[in-house]
Amino acid sequence: MGRERVWDLAVVGGGTAGLVGARTAAALGARVLLVERDRPGGDCLWTGCVPSKALLAAAARAADARTAGALGVTVGEVSVDLAAVMRHVRGAVAAIEPEDSAESLEAAGVTVLAGRARLTGPRTLDVDGRPVDFRAALLATGAVPVLPPVPGLGGAGPLTSETVWDLDTLPGRLVVLGGGGIGCELGQAFARLGAAVTLVEALPRVLPGEDPDASALVAAALGADGVQVLTGTRVTAVAGTPGGPGEVSVEGPGGRHTVGYDRLLVAVGRRPDTAALDPAAAGVALDDDGYVRVDGTLRTTNPRIRAAGDVTAVSRWTHTAGVHGATAAANAVLGLRRAVDTTAVPRVTFTDPEVAAVGAPTWADGDGPAPRTVTRRADRVDRAVAEGRTEGFSRLALGPRSRVTGATVVGPRAGEALAELVLAVRTGLRTADLAATTHPYPTHADGPWNAALDDVRARLGRVRPATAAVVRLRRLLDRARPAAGTAAGSASADGRARR
Numbered sequence: 001m002g003r004e005r006v007w008d009l010a011v012v013g014g015g016t017a018g019l020v021g022a023r024t025a026a027a028l029g030a031r032v033l034l035v036e037r038d039r040p041g042g043d044c045l046w047t048g049c050v051p052s053k054a055l056l057a058a059a060a061r062a063a064d065a066r067t068a069g070a071l072g073v074t075v076g077e078v079s080v081d082l083a084a085v086m087r088h089v090r091g092a093v094a095a096i097e098p099e100d101s102a103e104s105l106e107a108a109g110v111t112v113l114a115g116r117a118r119l120t121g122p123r124t125l126d127v128d129g130r131p132v133d134f135r136a137a138l139l140a141t142g143a144v145p146v147l148p149p150v151p152g153l154g155g156a157g158p159l160t161s162e163t164v165w166d167l168d169t170l171p172g173r174l175v176v177l178g179g180g181g182i183g184c185e186l187g188q189a190f191a192r193l194g195a196a197v198t199l200v201e202a203l204p205r206v207l208p209g210e211d212p213d214a215s216a217l218v219a220a221a222l223g224a225d226g227v228q229v230l231t232g233t234r235v236t237a238v239a240g241t242p243g244g245p246g247e248v249s250v251e252g253p254g255g256r257h258t259v260g261y262d263r264l265l266v267a268v269g270r271r272p273d274t275a276a277l278d279p280a281a282a283g284v285a286l287d288d289d290g291y292v293r294v295d296g297t298l299r300t301t302n303p304r305i306r307a308a309g310d311v312t313a314v315s316r317w318t319h320t321a322g323v324h325g326a327t328a329a330a331n332a333v334l335g336l337r338r339a340v341d342t343t344a345v346p347r348v349t350f351t352d353p354e355v356a357a358v359g360a361p362t363w364a365d366g367d368g369p370a371p372r373t374v375t376r377r378a379d380r381v382d383r384a385v386a387e388g389r390t391e392g393f394s395r396l397a398l399g400p401r402s403r404v405t406g407a408t409v410v411g412p413r414a415g416e417a418l419a420e421l422v423l424a425v426r427t428g429l430r431t432a433d434l435a436a437t438t439h440p441y442p443t444h445a446d447g448p449w450n451a452a453l454d455d456v457r458a459r460l461g462r463v464r465p466a467t468a469a470v471v472r473l474r475r476l477l478d479r480a481r482p483a484a485g486t487a488a489g490s491a492s493a494d495g496r497a498r499r
Ligand SMILES: Cc1cc2nc3c(=O)[nH]c(=O)nc-3n(C[C@H](O)[C@H](O)[C@H](O)COP(=O)(O)OP(=O)(O)OC[C@H]3O[C@@H](n4cnc5c(N)ncnc54)[C@H](O)[C@@H]3O)c2cc1C
Pocket: 012, 013, 014, 015, 016, 017, 018, 035, 036, 037, 038, 039, 040, 041, 042, 043, 044, 045, 047, 048, 049, 050, 052, 115, 116, 117, 118, 140, 141, 142, 143, 161, 182, 273, 276, 277, 308, 309, 310, 311, 315, 316, 317, 318, 319, 320, 321, 350
């Protein structure tokens, strides 16, 4: 790979945004170079979605075994071998890895270069001393965990989402800082696997970005799994040594006290990873929080350079990283100005119950007025009742003419049930459109469907005087009509009336 080559697209970062962007550009006929400093696959494959969902699956089996008695099935004492659980986790990662590998990229026509990339000019990169020229570039360097500035925390060598996967023995006591997606998912998983978990959240509720009723259900579920949930609580100091036990000092509604731990996990958010990139050298501006600044088409302040995924402020999930990576790459190599959709972006927290949401808030968020909503509780969804899993609800936020502008679904398979609501929000469907669409029975998708039907019925209630008048009129006309049926016909009409 000599300097003489000018790449149509140089992609920095081989996580989801970079992988999808590189494959898209190569499929469009571009000469594409992808630079990755570590392992292609990024956060999602190695330290994020895949290992966390594999761990949650093991934890769910343990929880199901413990609670099977409620359905009349008795299981012996549940024991967990964390080393075996982690073998399952690593097995899931290993099974998916070939899809993201350098070999697979090369087969798709992408040249892969191992090394750390640094921008050196508006059209040039340096990769560990090797110069690279490009016509266009895609920055997809992702994000890394944040460590809050708490005295003693750095020295205590806490676990993060990057290192927790190296555990092979279950910590007896685990303190989790942060009650967002990672804190709630991993806190619940480790509790179900047998650790005594304390979760400390600074804000008044866990999952503070979700519907408050969803937060309450998740907090209750965490409590039922044995997690001690401390909300509205600040960590003021940490005393401990790397890999060893310690204690956190906390201050909250219950006053000040300390909580001892064997391992400490920090999950208080992530920050964009641009440290090694030197964006300024290419005229790429960052926003106040350090994200690469992009316009609606994912173009940075250097028109030749796009950015996608966690390194931008408009993406926090794998699905958005992928879609944005593809859009940015197509825009770059074809000179398009396609904008990304920011209205119908779904999100799912894979706790039990799952919390899935899309679009406008289903609650009064901030000082604005509360949206009009319709809610169907899970205890009125037959599938949930049949499975004995009735903690949850489907709530639709409704705009004019009952258009679905947002949704929150809480319960088993909420992520799957959300899919049609994403389409509804994106295409401006009304509850009448959802209601008129036959859904298979009994499924968890009945929740959103019945919420839509509830809204349609409620609105029908308003026109009931008019419809009742039509029914009365037809009754009168029917009576006035001379009897034409046989005796058998009359009996059958009576029978219908009695039912
Ligand atoms: C525990 C956890 C669970 C999660 N669960 C989910 C989930 O269930 N669903 C979901 O949608 N999202 C989930 N996420 C979020 C998801 O993982 C990220 O949003 C997604 O992986 C971001 O992809 P990306 O391509 O932007 O960045 P990354 O995947 O972080 O990729 C960036 C890549 O760039 C490389 N890189 C960085 N700097 C350089 C450089 N200078 N030179 C060369 N290479 C460089 C890095 O090594 C890395 O491979 C989870 C995250 C975590 C931490």
